[in-house]
Amino acid sequence: MSTIRPLNISVNESDQSVWVDAGVKTIDLLTFLRHHVTPKAPAGYTLAAFPWFVYQSVAGAVATGTHGSSMEHNSMSNQVLALDVILANGTRRTFTNKTDPFLMRAFRVSVGKLGILARVQFCIVPEVPVRRVLKVYTPTELLALMKDASASYVANGSIPHWMNETQIFWVVQKNQFLAVSFLRADSADPSEAAAALQNYRPDNTTVFSKKGDLLALGELIIPADAHANVSSGQIVITPPEGSAADAEPYVRAQRWLDGFLSREVNPAVPAAKNDSESARTVGARWVLPKPKAASVFYGASNMAEGLNEVSRLGIQTVAGNLTAEPAAIYIHQPRATLSQLQTVLYDQYELQTVLYDQYEVSIPLSAMGSCWAKLLDVVYQGDLEGTNSIIRPLDKGFRTAPLIRFINKEDGLLSHTGDGPRMYLNIEDYLFYNTGRKTNPEFKKVMAALTADPACTSQGPPRLHWGKAGWPDPGCWHGDAMFGDNWCHFGCAVQQLDPTGKFADSAPDRWTWQGVDLDKCCGAEGFKAGVEGCACKVQHARSMEQCGAAPFYTYR
Numbered sequence: 001m002s003t004i005r006p007l008n009i010s011v012n013e014s015d016q017s018v019w020v021d022a023g024v025k026t027i028d029l030l031t032f033l034r035h036h037v038t039p040k041a042p043a044g045y046t047l048a049a050f051p052w053f054v055y056q057s058v059a060g061a062v063a064t065g066t067h068g069s070s071m072e073h074n075s076m077s078n079q080v081l082a083l084d085v086i087l088a089n090g091t092r093r094t095f096t097n098k099t100d101p102f103l104m105r106a107f108r109v110s111v112g113k114l115g116i117l118a119r120v121q122f123c124i125v126p127e128v129p130v131r132r133v134l135k136v137y138t139p140t141e142l143l144a145l146m147k148d149a150s151a152s153y154v155a156n157g158s159i160p161h162w163m164n165e166t167q168i169f170w171v172v173q174k175n176q177f178l179a180v181s182f183l184r185a186d187s188a189d190p191s192e193a194a195a196a197l198q199n200y201r202p203d204n205t206t207v208f209s210k211k212g213d214l215l216a217l218g219e220l221i222i223p224a225d226a227h228a229n230v231s232s233g234q235i236v237i238t239p240p241e242g243s244a245a246d247a248e249p250y251v252r253a254q255r256w257l258d259g260f261l262s263r264e265v266n267p268a269v270p271a272a273k274n275d276s277e278s279a280r281t282v283g284a285r286w287v288l289p290k291p292k293a294a295s296v297f298y299g300a301s302n303m304a305e306g307l308n309e310v311s312r313l314g315i316q317t318v319a320g321n322l323t324a325e326p327a328a329i330y331i332h333q334p335r336a337t338l339s340q341l342q343t344v345l346y347d348q349y350e351l352q353t354v355l356y357d358q359y360e361v362s363i364p365l366s367a368m369g370s371c372w373a374k375l376l377d378v379v380y381q382g383d384l385e386g387t388n389s390i391i392r393p394l395d396k397g398f399r400t401a402p403l404i405r406f407i408n409k410e411d412g413l414l415s416h417t418g419d420g421p422r423m424y425l426n427i428e429d430y431l432f433y434n435t436g437r438k439t440n441p442e443f444k445k446v447m448a449a450l451t452a453d454p455a456c457t458s459q460g461p462p463r464l465h466w467g468k469a470g471w472p473d474p475g476c477w478h479g480d481a482m483f484g485d486n487w488c489h490f491g492c493a494v495q496q497l498d499p500t501g502k503f504a505d506s507a508p509d510r511w512t513w514q515g516v517d518l519d520k521c522c523g524a525e526g527f528k529a530g531v532e533g534c535a536c537k538v539q540h541a542r543s544m545e546q547c548g549a550a551p552f553y554t555y556r
């Protein structure tokens with residue numbers, strides 16, 4: 001989808017939405033929106049919430065429930081208003097929350113199983129000042145916060161205010177948690193809104209004068225229905241009545257937008273290495289990348305402490321106290337670090353790569369306190385403040401700081417939070433191909449606690465991010481156990497939209513509804529669990545007892 005030209009972004013200010021082609025990268029959408037400056041949005045627009053990694057396609061983000069840490073706006077899937085989809089039968093159809101409420105719940109996190117997303121419509125919000133605040137907690141303080149939050153959620157369903165817009169890095173070896181919170185000027189809480197304006201300096205995509213005063217509204221206008229299509233050059237910046245069409249701000253804005261679209265959103269399609277000249281004109285073809293040597297630097301366990309320190313300093317650099325606009329203030333991965341990622345993702349980079357598996361496990365809020373008690377015990381072995389030992393055995397399992405985020409209940413059938421809010425823990429395993437050390441036992445112990453210890457599993461199954469690593473061995477992941485009736489609701493959507501299995505993939509043991517009579521049990525509203533003979537009990541090739549002890553995934 002990212003090789004189609006032109007890729008389009010089309011803002012509609014009247015209903016505060018944007019239609020964006022599936023292959024546009026999240027970062028390019030955000031950059032486009034922040035420059036979409038209008039009288040209604042003098043600082044430009046943005047998505048209400050977005051992830052730390054912003055180099056995926058918007059469709060990939062939506063298909064997998066990609067998220068940052070907002071309890072108010074949730075994942076990118078949650079911000080979708082409508083979708084244009086190429087269906088298994090070859091037709092193209094638009095689905096909206098209004099016209100197709102059931103199928104949209106399925107499409108919200110579809111993992112490629114229902115059709116090919118061609119365009120996505122998101123809601124957008126004007127950019128407002130946001131203040132970023134960094135706090136440091138000890139493990140004891142963090143545990144108290146987590147336990148209190150779980151207790152208050154269990155007692156009366158209430159979620160502490162601090163959790164919204166907060167993400168916390170765990171600097172394992174320093175016995176430290178770095179909590180980054182974002183206070184927004186559009187918050188309903190007046191004190192938070194006021195705090196968000198502290199030391200605010202508008203960025204250069206905002207219509208402000210050099211002195212920092214807002215210029216009279218209407219000095220720079222991008223029409224509400226501006227259509228971003230670089231090949232036909234349809235973005236037109238219209239100066240207000242009476243202004244010269246060639247006045248500097250309008251010419252500059254036009255030049256910038258045209259350049260941005262051709263440079264970032266619609267750059268020349270990179271040709272695959274063994275591609276013929278003629279093939280280039282119809283887009284790059286995907287070739288299996290050759291594995292490259294892993295960086296010994298990251299793999300070696302005696303580098304763990306140093307690399308963790310690099311990670312901590314990196315966080316301090318990007319997460320310190322500051323007030324700016326959303327696209328600039330929410331931390332996102334710097335473009336420069338892309339060069340280190342696996343060639344599977346970014347074939348054009350030739351540098352030595354850092355090989356790692358990135359897992360993200362979500363735990364129900366109600367189990368967050370007990371789960372953290374267990375994790376801290378596993379890692380620190382009773383020495384929470386790190387007073388007794390300098391290097392603990394499990395430290396070697398970490399090269400980067402695990403990241404805690406929070407997402408509220410969503411209505412996607414395969415959304416992790418379909419049954420209530422969850423804490424996510426992003427945690428990375430660096431591989432040891434070149435060092436003779438083929439597994440990482442320290443890391444595995446933490447994963448085992450997260451995915452299988454009753455302290456983490458008692459309130460509902462821990463779930464693995466759809467777009468990340470960690471999937472168990474064939475037959476050992478049971479959708480009905482993970483998602484309950486929602487698994488069969490999703491099965492009904494698959495049966496309706498892809499009855500011949502065109503989008504079935506290489507994991508048929510997981511994408512299965514074997515033994516459930518979908519013909520009889522599916523209706524317009526999905527799975528009819530109340531009807532006799534319609535229980536969402538799928539037959540699996542292996543029972544969980546036949547699977548190895550957690551974490552029962554095979555190293556690649």
Ligand SMILES: Cc1cc2nc3c(=O)[nH]c(=O)nc-3n(C[C@H](O)[C@H](O)[C@H](O)COP(=O)(O)OP(=O)(O)OC[C@H]3O[C@@H](n4cnc5c(N)ncnc54)[C@H](O)[C@@H]3O)c2cc1C
Nearest residue numbers: 051052053056057059060063064066067111112116117467
């Ligand atoms: C370094 C890194 C950091 C990450 N950080 C975060 C993070 O901060 N937060 C977070 O939530 N996630 C994060 N992720 C996960 C990432 O957002 C997902 O893996 C995302 O799906 C990748 O998008 P992609 O465009 O590369 O899709 P692909 O990897 O190509 O596809 C992923 C899935 O989406 C489906 N899909 C893709 N495009 C379409 C389409 N057009 N129509 C239908 N289905 C489609 C595919 O079938 C597949 O199932 C991170 C991933 C990486 C590699």
